[in-house]
Amino acid sequence: MLDQECGERCIRLAVPDAFPCDAEILLSHWGASGDGFVEQRALVATFEGVKASVDVLAPSSGMLRRIGKSDLYRSGEIFAVIDAPEQLGTGPGQELVNSHLPPGDEIPISQYGKRLASALAKHNSAAAVSRVRMQFSEPLVSAAANSRKSDFVLSVPEYIAWHVTQIAPAFATINSKLTADRWTTFEQVNLGYVVDLGNSMMVPVILGASKMAIDEFFLAMRQLVLDAARCELIPRQCYNGTITVSNLYSTGVRSFDPILNVGQSATIGIAAAIGGELEVSLAYDHRVVAGRTAADFLNALRQQCEMKCDSH
Template sequence: MSAEIKVPTLGESVTSATIARWLKQPGETVSVDEAVVELETDKVSVEVSAPEAGVLGPHEVAEGAEVEVGALLTVVEAAGAGSAAASPAAKPAPAPAPAVPAAAAPAPAGQTGGIQPPRPTSGPVARPATPPSDVQRPAHDPLPAAQKMMTEKSVEASTVGEGTGKDGRITKGDVLAFLERPAQPAEKPAPAKAPARTDDPREERVKMTRLRKTIASRLKDAQNTAAILTTFNEVDMSAAMKMRTDYKEAFEKKHNGARLGFMSIFVRACISALKEFPAVNAQIDGDDIVYRNFVHMGIAVGGPSGLVVPVLRDADQMGFAEIERSIAGFGKRARDGALKLDELTGGTFSITNGGIYGSLMSTPILNPPQSAILGMHKIMDRPIAVAGQVVIRPMMYVALSYDHRVVDGKEAVSFLVRLKESVEDPRRLLLEL
């Protein structure tokens, strides 16, 4: 008995995948639920496991090939199966060649009648080919009347094409039909191809992963489609940092190890501002604008294959602790390549934090079909004026990139101002101010 391993259902709108690498080779023993092959889709990598224990059969698809959902990848031969199942089946003996009649042999000595005539056969008898009754003329050879007209009109036989006369010869009617055709524009010469690039010996050429190609395509589509504009503000992180310091241990103890970070503060501040300015949470659908009365918050996290944006569904219904636990889980699964496809779709607004890599300021690109994305950055001590005095405060630049087709400048700037107020005084979030 053998069990087939096929390409599983990969999620909504995903119909194919690429064989990233085979984790097991033909003939190797595999156990139940052991990963056999890694597939790469437009969004994440997926490992396909063995449905039962046994010996792995041959690979039906090579690494790097694209496969459809449901395609056969390999089989697992049940443990203890006979060796005949593992070895190739014996090939059937070739059919005997048809008998060829032997040439007539001379009669044995003493037998009268001389050489025996060959026996008649029921098959067709080959006859000598008859010579053609007519000499084959070359294709496009014009008839005399057609040749005369072509000479007068300076027309070449090759431009008229194959004629309608016998053996494809061009007739006078073919020439007249050719002359009545509308003039065809001259074909433009094909653009010269760029010379092939010669790699330097010190360079390394690596094929783009499917995920990287998808990220590149989606970001470029966003730039080509949306009217992207970015507005900036700065946030004094003093109050948020003090709250975190004062309640970090109590928060972690109360919520079973969940660590209090800045992301939950920014998520809650964004949710508060999105409720006040719903256009920032909307999207364009054809000639309509779709406004959402909920928030599915995308949180950009870095993985080994690139940036992915898992989604906190109904984030507006979550508290600080649940937000922190969910974000920590996303980060771990992204590093392990274990994010599920349904965790990466359906976001209505996104946050990306370049500050963890040291970015001081940037202009994030939209995550289609969303209409806005918030960029967080590095916290740096800077001198600022407070009540007429120059003081040193931990400051962060924040950036909101938005689709100007949906969001007006006033709404975008007001959104950032409301975010700034909430982060600089987190008590506003508790009081829903």
């Protein structure tokens, strides 16, 4: 039916693949004022899932038509079409617009990337997210972190990450891994720390981080980040993590949902500080971590970080 309705230069608009393939996705906002002409890059629709909201923009100017009447779709399903002849007038006295965008570079997806995406999607299907806001500033963090008079300066994310390693052992299900068909808890924290390499990322692991003093942790963290930036990490430096920290502190992003690392029950996300306040989020696997446990962990982390700062 769709092919018969679609003209020669019809462009099909599909629900973004940012959602689990078996989940129902709500079309929460239809950006167009009904069927009719739509400009290139105009908002066509907004889709909302459990953890994400995604806008769909018109890839070309043309006549927009919605497909179907339901507001519920699935990932990859066609929800609208744009009839876009090679050149379309935008109205009396206005210039013609070319509806065909020149192709850019093609970026192939590696087999590793496909396997990783599949594993992440499956592992995050039971994920939930809780958040807490912390009050402190860079100078206070620096003073608290450097109370041992060592020759180093911790950043805010490193300061929070170290406190994660000190608190996590008291929350067994948060510091745990999925092995075969069961969860295994650990007394020791092996901290994974997401390192952004521009067009990719790595998650080196600080083994035994919970048993390190803050200056030891600083040195281990900086060395791993440096090795990652130089592409000098070896595979074993990215294995055996029990919990992960993802850091967008320097990006200006005020809030985000971190993704669970495959096999782990929790990932901490550190957002940007705005006016002396920042948000720390906890993504956790609801099959093993209760919502109350997640809340208690975040409150303990906030109290520990703010208390250390207030005491200096």
